[in-house]
Amino acid sequence: MKKQYILSIEDNRSDIALMKRIFNKEIPNCEVRYIEDGESAIQYFESPDFKNQPPSCILLDIKLPKMNGLEVLDYLRNKKKVNSVPVVMLSSSDRPDEINETYALGGNSYVEKPKSFSELKTRLPKIVDYWVGINKSFQ
Numbered sequence: 001m002k003k004q005y006i007l008s009i010e011d012n013r014s015d016i017a018l019m020k021r022i023f024n025k026e027i028p029n030c031e032v033r034y035i036e037d038g039e040s041a042i043q044y045f046e047s048p049d050f051k052n053q054p055p056s057c058i059l060l061d062i063k064l065p066k067m068n069g070l071e072v073l074d075y076l077r078n079k080k081k082v083n084s085v086p087v088v089m090l091s092s093s094d095r096p097d098e099i100n101e102t103y104a105l106g107g108n109s110y111v112e113k114p115k116s117f118s119e120l121k122t123r124l125p126k127i128v129d130y131w132v133g134i135n136k137s138f139q
Contacts, residue, residue, distance in 0.1 A: 004132060005031035007055040009041045009072060010090075011064050018117055019124065026125045030132065038067025042075055045082065054082045057131040060107075062091040062098055070101055077106040086131050 062069040088109040114120040
């Protein structure tokens with residue numbers, strides 16, 4: 001059986017460092033792979049690695065360089081075979097238009113990034129627990 005992993009598409013290096021710290025301490029059995037811009041995410045979606053083993057869940061930021069998260073989500077949702085991977089928009093934005101567009105494009109969840117490390121430390125394991133442990137993905 002292939003090992004499950006989460007794909008985080010995030011450009012903020014401070015957020016990545018905090019997430020790595022939380023995954024290492026709070027969710028050590030969950031592998032996380034990081035991509036830092038939208039164009040690299042699209043290239044990864046086209047790779048044999050992604051096609052042979054899509055992630056259990058994608059954590060996607062909206063404000064990404066080269067191609068924003070909404071464009072990445074739209075691209076992913078239009079790709080057969082991988083368009084059912086759960087996508088959680090994890091963004092510092094709370095703009096209603098971006099939230100609505102996330103759902104219109106097929107995002108599964110929208111979570112505003114917590115303002116503090118302790119909130120992120122509490123929230124991130126819950127997100128992973130639901131989308132990787134509780135939720136049953138389309139097969």
